[in-house]
Amino acid sequence: MLCSKKVQARSAGTMKLSRWTIPLLGTGLSMLPVAAMAEGMPQLDFSTPLTTSQVVWGAIIFALLYWILSRAGLPLVASVLEERGTKIARDLDEARAAKASADAGMAEADQATAKARAEAQAAINAALDEAKKKAAEQAEALNARLEKRLQDSEAQIAQARVSAMSALRQVATETATTVVTRLTGTAPDAGRLDTAIGSALAARGIG
Amino acid sequence: MAAEGSSSIDALGQFQLHPALGGIGASVNFTQSNLMMVVASLLVLALLWFGMKPRAMVPGRLQAAAELAYESMMSMCVEQIGPEGRKFFPFVFTLFFFILFGNLLGVFPYFFTFTSHIMVTLALALLVFVLVTAVAIKEHGLHFFSYFLPQGIPMVLAPLLVVIEVISYLSRVISLSVRLFANMMAGHVMLEVFGAFIIMLSGLGWLGYFPAGLSFGLNTILIGFELLVAVLQAYVFAVLTCIYLHDAVHLH
Numbered sequence: 001m002l003c004s005k006k007v008q009a010r011s012a013g014t015m016k017l018s019r020w021t022i023p024l025l026g027t028g029l030s031m032l033p034v035a036a037m038a039e040g041m042p043q044l045d046f047s048t049p050l051t052t053s054q055v056v057w058g059a060i061i062f063a064l065l066y067w068i069l070s071r072a073g074l075p076l077v078a079s080v081l082e083e084r085g086t087k088i089a090r091d092l093d094e095a096r097a098a099k100a101s102a103d104a105g106m107a108e109a110d111q112a113t114a115k116a117r118a119e120a121q122a123a124i125n126a127a128l129d130e131a132k133k134k135a136a137e138q139a140e141a142l143n144a145r146l147e148k149r150l151q152d153s154e155a156q157i158a159q160a161r162v163s164a165m166s167a168l169r170q171v172a173t174e175t176a177t178t179v180v181t182r183l184t185g186t187a188p189d190a191g192r193l194d195t196a197i198g199s200a201l202a203a204r205g206i207g
Numbered sequence: 208m209a210a211e212g213s214s215s216i217d218a219l220g221q222f223q224l225h226p227a228l229g230g231i232g233a234s235v236n237f238t239q240s241n242l243m244m245v246v247a248s249l250l251v252l253a254l255l256w257f258g259m260k261p262r263a264m265v266p267g268r269l270q271a272a273a274e275l276a277y278e279s280m281m282s283m284c285v286e287q288i289g290p291e292g293r294k295f296f297p298f299v300f301t302l303f304f305f306i307l308f309g310n311l312l313g314v315f316p317y318f319f320t321f322t323s324h325i326m327v328t329l330a331l332a333l334l335v336f337v338l339v340t341a342v343a344i345k346e347h348g349l350h351f352f353s354y355f356l357p358q359g360i361p362m363v364l365a366p367l368l369v370v371i372e373v374i375s376y377l378s379r380v381i382s383l384s385v386r387l388f389a390n391m392m393a394g395h396v397m398l399e400v401f402g403a404f405i406i407m408l409s410g411l412g413w414l415g416y417f418p419a420g421l422s423f424g425l426n427t428i429l430i431g432f433e434l435l436v437a438v439l440q441a442y443v444f445a446v447l448t449c450i451y452l453h454d455a456v457h458l459h
Contacts (some may be wrong), residue, residue, distance in 0.1 A: 042222040043325045043392070050224035053236030055330045058244055058321070062305060062331075065248040070297035073255040077277040080262050080270075087264065 165201075172197045216403040218396045223321055232329045240321040248310035248320075251301075276304065282444070287449035295449075298338065303445035310391060310437030322440075323391040325384060332383035333450045338358060338419065339379075343455035354458050356384060374436050390440045401426040 045051055173193060180188040220286040226233035227242040258273025266274055280300045284292030292299075306322055312321025321327050343351045356365060401422045408419035 038391075042219055042393075043323070044225065045413055048224065049236050050226065050238045051324075051326055054224060054238045054240040054321070054324065055326050056233075056238055057241035058330060061241060061244040061248055062301070064253065065305060066297065066301040068252060069255070069301050072302060074297055075275065076259045077255060077273060080259055081274065081277070083262070084264060102342070157391055166227075 169197060169201065172201070216400055216407075218399045218403075221319075221399055224267055224324075236428060239319045240324060240327065243309065243312055243319045243321050244305075247305060247312055249310075251304045251308075252307050258422060259333060276300075283446065283449055286393055287446065288453045292449070292452070295342075295378075295452050299352055299445055299448055300334070302448060304446050306331070306387065307441035311434070313391065313395065314433050314437060320391050320395055321389055325388045325397055328384040328388040329380070331387075332380045335383060335451065336380045339448075339451040339455045342452065343458070346456055348358070351458065354454070368395070379451060383444060387440050389442055390436050394429070394436055398426060398429055398433065401429065 043051070141166075176193055176197060177188060180186075224238045224240055227237055227239040231237070232242075254269070254276065255273050258269040261270055262269060263270055273378065277300070280303060281293070281296055284296045284299050286292075288295060309322045311321065312318050343354070355369045355376065357368055357372070404422040405419045405426070405447060406416035408422060
């Protein structure tokens with residue numbers, strides 16, 4: 001037992017100088033594989049049939065494990081994973097379908113809203129137009145009435161004016177006759193007076 | 208696992224094979240290594256069986272673990288090998304979890320690590336090698352042998368390169384098996400040695416308490432390291448298998 005003597009010597013060294021412990025342990029360790037080889041490994045001890053028989057048994061156990069895993073164990077996991085995969089895929093499809101129908105509903109609602117808005121706008125426009133037309137008609141009727149009244153009034157005024165003007169000539173003639181008679185004592189010549197009054201009236205734009 | 212007595216470290220005794228399951232096991236040379244294989248296999252099956260039992264739409268913890276195991280291996284197969292990887296998924300799954308549970312069980316005290324036996328890892332590597340070669344020949348027939356002749360090289364170099372390629376192809380078995388075996392063995396030897404240190408040093412009286420405590424701390428760290436190595440080596444084995452299968456399916 002060469003190796004154990006070495007190690008014993010090293011552990012004796014640690015007694016005296018414990019700060020050498022780690023380097024010594026390291027050295028001891030690095031020597032070990034070599035020492036192990038020298039000593040003869042149980043792994044290579046073919047004097048016992050167990051060294052090879054373990055391989056035979058190992059092959060049987062490994063084959064059995066492979067057989068059970070590939071027939072039962074792994075398909076079990078695969079089936080669960082597949083189940084989950086299909087479930088997730090199905091749920092995703094369902095969610096996608098729901099989203100599509102929701103989108104369709106949304107679009108429909110949007111369309112209906114737009115339609116209603118357009119209808120409302122049209123109704124508003126129609127009502128506005130009607131109201132405008134009505135207002136215009138009323139305004140026109142009012143205008144016409146007012147115009148008519150205006151014209152009537154103007155006609156009345158013109159008539160009144162004409163009558164007033166014709167009266168004016170008479171008044172002027174009478175006044176002038178009276179004034180001239182008072183001043184001169186004689187009545188003016190009716191023909192000349194009429195002419196003078198006519199020209200005076202014409203000069204003022206009347207008559 | 209600890210050394211008998213305080214004067215020697217029996218770092219390799221832990222790898223000694225014994226018959227398990229009493230007289231029946233002894234009569235058929237069923238070892239404790241095989242017992243751990245059975246335990247590991249049962250744990251893998253239990254994980255899937257009890258994990259997937261609820262068949263829940265929203266998985267619980269155990270079911271999530273089982274599904275993660277399934278999906279991580281599946282994605283590894285498909286990513287490394289290609290769409291054809293689904294065919295090899297059960298094999299890669301079995302391989303990875305057989306090795307992973309074997310490695311992890313070994314970290315428990317008094318448990319045997321069957322992946323620390325070169326014969327076991329060699330058998331697994333040979334299985335992978337035979338499978339890869341069989342797949343390659345089935346997929347490509349005799350054209351498979353063109354794999355050993357890299358394209359676009361001068362014919363003068365061909366004999367040399369073919370030899371190199373064949374050697375590198377064959378050495379996959381060695382590298383696969385030795386990597387796993389050496390990693391597991393080294394870790395367990397180190398654990399054993401530090402465990403023995405604790406006993407030896409604490410036997411020295413008050414002077415030994417500090418280094419014994421230090422060894423204990425180191426062993427604690429090593430256990431964590433072992434957990435990492437256990438997962439990593441199982442992953443490396445599985446991922447290399449996938450890469451070899453990719454080569455077999457696609458040839459380069």
